Amino acid sequence: MTYLLECKGITKNFGGLGALKDINIQVTKGEIIGIIGPNGAGKTTLFNIIAGALPPSYGKVFFKGHEISEKPAAEVCRLGIARTYQIVRPFNSLTTLENILIGLSFGRIKPPTYKKRIIEAMNILTFMGLGTKANNAAETLTLVEKKYLEMARAMATSPEILLLDEVLSGLGPAETVRAMDTIRQIQTLGVTVIMIEHVLRVIMELCHRVIVLNYGVKIAEDRPNKVASNPEVVEAYIGNFGMDEQETLHA
Amino acid sequence: MSWIQRKNLYLIAILFLCVLAALPLLASSYALMWVFLMAVYLTLALSYDIVGGFLGYMNLGHSTSFGLGAYSTAILLNHDFGLALALFLATVFTAAFAAIVSYPFFRLRGAYFALATFGLIGLMEVLATNLQHVTGGSGGISTPPGDYMVPAYYLSLVAASGTVILSYFLGRSRFGLALLSIREDEEVARSFGVPTFPYKSLSLVISSVPASLVGGIYVWNITYMSPSAAFGLEIALSPVVMAMLGGTGITLGPFVGAAFITLIQELLWIKVAYFHVTIYGILLVLLGLFMPGGLLRTRWLWPVVQRIGFGEKIDYFKKQGTLQT
Numbered sequence: 205m206t207y208l209l210e211c212k213g214i215t216k217n218f219g220g221l222g223a224l225k226d227i228n229i230q231v232t233k234g235e236i237i238g239i240i241g242p243n244g245a246g247k248t249t250l251f252n253i254i255a256g257a258l259p260p261s262y263g264k265v266f267f268k269g270h271e272i273s274e275k276p277a278a279e280v281c282r283l284g285i286a287r288t289y290q291i292v293r294p295f296n297s298l299t300t301l302e303n304i305l306i307g308l309s310f311g312r313i314k315p316p317t318y319k320k321r322i323i324e325a326m327n328i329l330t331f332m333g334l335g336t337k338a339n340n341a342a343e344t345l346t347l348v349e350k351k352y353l354e355m356a357r358a359m360a361t362s363p364e365i366l367l368l369d370e371v372l373s374g375l376g377p378a379e380t381v382r383a384m385d386t387i388r389q390i391q392t393l394g395v396t397v398i399m400i401e402h403v404l405r406v407i408m409e410l411c412h413r414v415i416v417l418n419y420g421v422k423i424a425e426d427r428p429n430k431v432a433s434n435p436e437v438v439e440a441y442i443g444n445f446g447m448d449e450q451e452t453l454h455a
Numbered sequence: 456m457s458w459i460q461r462k463n464l465y466l467i468a469i470l471f472l473c474v475l476a477a478l479p480l481l482a483s484s485y486a487l488m489w490v491f492l493m494a495v496y497l498t499l500a501l502s503y504d505i506v507g508g509f510l511g512y513m514n515l516g517h518s519t520s521f522g523l524g525a526y527s528t529a530i531l532l533n534h535d536f537g538l539a540l541a542l543f544l545a546t547v548f549t550a551a552f553a554a555i556v557s558y559p560f561f562r563l564r565g566a567y568f569a570l571a572t573f574g575l576i577g578l579m580e581v582l583a584t585n586l587q588h589v590t591g592g593s594g595g596i597s598t599p600p601g602d603y604m605v606p607a608y609y610l611s612l613v614a615a616s617g618t619v620i621l622s623y624f625l626g627r628s629r630f631g632l633a634l635l636s637i638r639e640d641e642e643v644a645r646s647f648g649v650p651t652f653p654y655k656s657l658s659l660v661i662s663s664v665p666a667s668l669v670g671g672i673y674v675w676n677i678t679y680m681s682p683s684a685a686f687g688l689e690i691a692l693s694p695v696v697m698a699m700l701g702g703t704g705i706t707l708g709p710f711v712g713a714a715f716i717t718l719i720q721e722l723l724w725i726k727v728a729y730f731h732v733t734i735y736g737i738l739l740v741l742l743g744l745f746m747p748g749g750l751l752r753t754r755w756l757w758p759v760v761q762r763i764g765f766g767e768k769i770d771y772f773k774k775q776g777t778l779q780t
Binding site for chain 2: 257277279281286287289293295297306309357
């Protein structure tokens with residue numbers, strides 16, 4: 205069986221620093237997959253490799269059975285993998301609508317005429333709750349709106365896989381609920397979602413499967429409730445204080 | 456100020472063009488020359504703005520295209536090619552040259568790109584001075600003499616209005632959108648499907664075409680070109696200053712800047728020759744410090760520009776209106 209997305213033995217070294225070691229991931233259509241891990245675990249690096257922004261040192265990424273790890277980012281996007289950035293990076297001095305239009309004009313499915321593109325862009329903006337901000341410069345939006353803009357721009361490229369890099373961090377409780385709703389809606393549109401997230405509640409509620417990275421190694425991959433009780437995961441997140449204390453006492 | 460609308464602006468533009476078209480019948484040849492030079496500078500400023508404004512790469516070597524166009528047209532004219540064929544071949548040559556240099560240059564960014572392109576005009580000037588048997592060396596090159604003022608004047612008008620139209624449509628095309636996204640954040644643009652390198656390269660080629668054409672028309676009219684006139688500081692910096700003074704990335708910007716500067720230049724030339732290059736330098740510094748958006752982006756002018764729809768923002772308000780019905 206060919207998976208929608210498959211990472212085979214992805215390894216990434218930055219000089220002497222090993223950011224990712226032999227990561228294997230299989231993704232089937234329609235899933236919402238969560239990637240969690242402490243800071244510096246290599247989550248964003250993994251996204252960069254899948255999206256074609258960085259080449260892997262070793263290993264290959266397959267999209268629908270075709271290798272994409274050698275392809276440039278623009279082509280990966282046109283094939284149907286869109287991403288958002290952890291630190292929001294809208295095209296600041298362009299309007300919200302123009303931001304979306306860029307995604308629409310160069311993504312996987314391009315509406316043929318200018319007018320259709322505008323209509324489609326407005327639909328996406330309304331879907332994301334940014335309809336009234338269409339003519340505002342992106343830099344004037346609030347952080348929450350910018351996060352939605354990131355998602356909207358990614359959705360404008362009509363992706364099959366959407367990579368969300370911590371879109372929910374920094375949101376208040378009510379906003380988080382709304383954003384989770386949006387992500388669910390995106391999934392019902394037939395888009396496979398892979399998300400990096402720190403908010404555990406979100407992961408528990410949204411994801412079908414969770415992958416845990418620690419120091420560039422995949423230490424667990426399971427359903428959310430099982431991952432949460434996995435001792436290795438708990439240790440990676442909270443640390444092994446008890447054991448450390450005992451060891452230092454003995455020493 | 457309700458008369459400031461896009462429709463009226465078209466009307467004003469057409470009226471303006473009619474007046475300009477009738478000018479040879481009315482005005483002295485000095486006035487003609489003045490408008491001719493202004494059209495040349497406007498074309499240069501607008502075509503510079505494709506790379507400098509839309510794409511956001513400060514191309515200080517834009518006059519390379521002007522000079523190359525001028526020199527190759529002059530050489531072709533001297534070999535008995537007709538004007539049309541000479542202009543065409545010179546433009547093709549210049550465009551090809553732009554395509555080739557875009558490859559190494561667009562590996563650089565920001566100040567490094569500006570510096571490298573600035574170095575290119577230096578190289579060109581040295582080449583034009585030293586390849587004596589082709590370019591006539593430091594003495595310059597002369598073309599067949601004659602009174603070409605009126606046809607050259609019309610040609611320059613055509614070139615200038617063509618460039619205005621090009622820039623205007625670029626501002627609202629898919630290609631223009633790609634250039635703007637590259638200006639904003641190249642890496643993000645790439646990850647949203649914009650093939651950045653081909654677009655950058657193509658924009659340099661497109662911007663070289665009007666500059667080369669106008670260089671050819673210029674040399675045909677003046678019948679003389681020297682290395683310093685083609686690749687000197689003045690011709691290199693003035694389009695940049697014009698575009699920046701008016702406002703980069705807006706069709707109207709270089710227009711305003713070119714008008715403003717040619718006026719000032721005219722006054723300065725009369726009073727103190729050669730002082731204007733100093734003024735350019737000072738202006739460039741002051742602009743960068745106090746008015747990086749240019750005249751049109753100042754608080755009291757920008758809303759008007761946006762209302763006309765001549766800014767980089769497409770007027771979606773109307774489109775939105777049609778959506779809701």
